Amino acid sequence: MIIPLWEKLTVHQGELAPYFRDYFVQRSFAERKAEILEKSKSGSLRLDMARDSDIRQIVGYCVSTINKNKQGRIESIYVEPHYRRSGIGKNLMRRALDWMNESRVTGKTLYVVVGNEQVFSFYQHFGFHPKAVMLEQI
Numbered sequence: 001m002i003i004p005l006w007e008k009l010t011v012h013q014g015e016l017a018p019y020f021r022d023y024f025v026q027r028s029f030a031e032r033k034a035e036i037l038e039k040s041k042s043g044s045l046r047l048d049m050a051r052d053s054d055i056r057q058i059v060g061y062c063v064s065t066i067n068k069n070k071q072g073r074i075e076s077i078y079v080e081p082h083y084r085r086s087g088i089g090k091n092l093m094r095r096a097l098d099w100m101n102e103s104r105v106t107g108k109t110l111y112v113v114v115g116n117e118q119v120f121s122f123y124q125h126f127g128f129h130p131k132a133v134m135l136e137q138i
Contacts, residue, residue, distance in 0.1 A: 002049065002061040002078075003029050009078040016115035019138060024113070036075055042068035044103065048095045050079070050088045059083045062092035064099065072100035074110035093126055 006029050014025040043066045050060035060079035066072050074096060079089045100108055110128060112119055
């Protein structure tokens with residue numbers, strides 16, 4: 001259901017990323033799904049989706065996890081460009097964060113691809129701020 005949206009997200013990340021473009025573009029949905037499912041084996045996994053009922057299509061999603069150490073993470077979130085700034089992304093985030101709060105997580109994190117810093121203001125509405133920048137050798 002979310003595969004086409006996830007693929008659009010990876011293309012978007014690849015376009016923005018000044019480094020590691022191939023990592024984002026060549027990574028398959030099956031690989032990412034396997035990573036998330038493995039992580040959730042000892043914790044919990046949640047998938048929220050937004051659907052446009054007029055056209056009966058999924059237009060946004062948010063995948064979130066809680067690991068065995070009670071750490072919450074927004075694993076992946078995407079909203080179709082046409083539907084952005086309509087509150088869908090905020091609703092998806094609120095649902096994921098409410099779930100984490102109800103599960104009494106001890107911390108919440110998410111990753112932003114270098115080059116996509118324009119999303120910081122969106123995440124700051126939910127109390128997320130840059131903590132560190134991880135450098136990786138090419």
